[in-house]
Amino acid sequence: MNFKSLGIIDPILKALERQGYETPTPIQEMSIPVLLEKHDVLASAQTGTGKTASFAIPIIQGLYGNPSLVKPRIIRTLVLAPTRELAEQIKDSFRLYSHGMDLKTDVVYGGVSQHKQELSVRRGLDILVATPGRLLDLVNQGIVKLNHVEYFVLDEADRMLDMGFIRDVRKIVSYIKKERQTMLFSATMPNEILTLAHELLNDPKRIEITPREAMIDKIDQSVYYVAKSKKVDLLIDLLVNPFMRRVLVFTRTKNGANRLVKALLAYGVKADAIHGNKSQNQRTKALQNFKNNKLRVLVATDIAARGIDVDDLTHVVNYDLPETPETYVHRIGRTGRAGQSGIALSFCSQEEAHLLQAIHKHNKMMIPLVSKQPFHIEIRFGQTKNEVKQLKGKGSQRGKSNQFGKNKRMSNKQYSKNTNKKNSNHNYRSNRSKKK
Numbered sequence: 001m002n003f004k005s006l007g008i009i010d011p012i013l014k015a016l017e018r019q020g021y022e023t024p025t026p027i028q029e030m031s032i033p034v035l036l037e038k039h040d041v042l043a044s045a046q047t048g049t050g051k052t053a054s055f056a057i058p059i060i061q062g063l064y065g066n067p068s069l070v071k072p073r074i075i076r077t078l079v080l081a082p083t084r085e086l087a088e089q090i091k092d093s094f095r096l097y098s099h100g101m102d103l104k105t106d107v108v109y110g111g112v113s114q115h116k117q118e119l120s121v122r123r124g125l126d127i128l129v130a131t132p133g134r135l136l137d138l139v140n141q142g143i144v145k146l147n148h149v150e151y152f153v154l155d156e157a158d159r160m161l162d163m164g165f166i167r168d169v170r171k172i173v174s175y176i177k178k179e180r181q182t183m184l185f186s187a188t189m190p191n192e193i194l195t196l197a198h199e200l201l202n203d204p205k206r207i208e209i210t211p212r213e214a215m216i217d218k219i220d221q222s223v224y225y226v227a228k229s230k231k232v233d234l235l236i237d238l239l240v241n242p243f244m245r246r247v248l249v250f251t252r253t254k255n256g257a258n259r260l261v262k263a264l265l266a267y268g269v270k271a272d273a274i275h276g277n278k279s280q281n282q283r284t285k286a287l288q289n290f291k292n293n294k295l296r297v298l299v300a301t302d303i304a305a306r307g308i309d310v311d312d313l314t315h316v317v318n319y320d321l322p323e324t325p326e327t328y329v330h331r332i333g334r335t336g337r338a339g340q341s342g343i344a345l346s347f348c349s350q351e352e353a354h355l356l357q358a359i360h361k362h363n364k365m366m367i368p369l370v371s372k373q374p375f376h377i378e379i380r381f382g383q384t385k386n387e388v389k390q391l392k393g394k395g396s397q398r399g400k401s402n403q404f405g406k407n408k409r410m411s412n413k414q415y416s417k418n419t420n421k422k423n424s425n426h427n428y429r430s431n432r433s434k435k436k
């Protein structure tokens with residue numbers, strides 16, 4: 001299968017060639033012909049599968065084949081994305097795939113001054129990529145008009161839901177005419193998204209690229225059992241490996257990300273963090289430095305990492321396990337993009353045992369355990385919800401008192417057995433450090 005056989009016109013084929021794309025990815029193979037036939041599409045696919053091109057190419061082809069003579073240009077395509085980073089990447093992709101075709105694409109998002117965005121919109125655009133909040137602001141000020149939109153894309157709809165944007169999305173849609181082609185992409189399809197799809201789409205074709213098929217089998221995954229307090233040491237120990245060239249590390253919290261960066265810098269590992277508390281400029285700079293190899297490690301929280309498109313990521317590290325198994329699949333999908341294989345390492349502390357179990361169940365496979373490592377601990381599975389809660393709450397108090405009340409599964413005796421085991425690991429580590 002090649003791009004030409006999908007019915008793509010020459011100028012776009014040339015642009016794809018410039019990008020070095022030889023064969024369409026599965027989602028491109030499935031979506032492009034359907035979209036060229038003007039069907040609406042409901043697609044389950046995540047970033048990393050080539051989905052941006054799967055909607056951008058047919059849209060560009062539609063706009064080019066039916067040019068508007070109105071000047072200044074009017075917005076004929078609207079793409080909504082949940083994060084600034086993803087919006088930027090979609091804008092870049094549209095520009096690349098429409099190279100030399102006299103189409104104008106730009107992006108608007110919050111957190112930066114409105115002025116430049118306003119000028120760009122006033123000069124005229126064919127394609128606008130936007131995050132919902134800023135777009136609504138601009139619509140309410142009468143700067144952006146959506147009444148000429150013919151192609152409407154809602155990207156990463158499930159993430160929009162997580163981030164509380166669905167109301168804004170509905171409001172935005174109310175400004176767009178009904179005679180349009182609509183494409184909804186989402187990694188997962190919770191009921192709220194299916195309801196939204198029902199409202200927005202007209203007799204859509206359903207396209208499904210399951211992450212499993214797309215990439216999970218291509219990724220070399222492993223898990224390390226480690227005490228929460230030893231995760232930094234484990235990561236530093238692993239970073240001795242020079243093959244860990246470009247590493248994306250996920251932490252659960254923004255503070256956790258900052259603390260980890262501090263610790264890595266103290267060990268001479270070039271690292272920076274991106275998360276919601278960083279300004280847009282700081283995030284762009286960190287991402288740029290990471291792409292230019294000025295940073296070896298980028299530490300991110302899930303929301304900030306959405307849509308980050310960094311080629312040649314050697315490793316993804318789940319420093320903290322995610323709260324949902326779907327997020328695990330998203331995270332490890334950062335490595336092994338567009339068919340490349342990648343490596344994903346996950347750290348699991350006793351407090352996170354239930355999260356690891358959920359991942360195993362969801363992916364119907366066990367992540368191979370690396371026990372030959374200096375910080376290995378034994379982990380017990382199958383705790384009650386209460387035990388997990390207590391462990392989480394008193395994580396830093398462990399060893400000081402017995403946190404399990406009567407009737408709980410772990411007896412004092414067992415607890416001390418575990419503590420001893422941990423101590424023996426500490427001994428191992430100190431022996432090891434002495435040897436160094």
Ligand code: AMP
Nearest residue numbers: 021023024025047048049050051052338
């Ligand atoms: P996306 O899922 O749209 O974020 O795309 C993931 C990555 O795959 C991006 O770096 C694209 O440039 C790249 N890509 C998309 N389609 C192809 C293709 N057909 N061949 C090679 N790389 C591709």
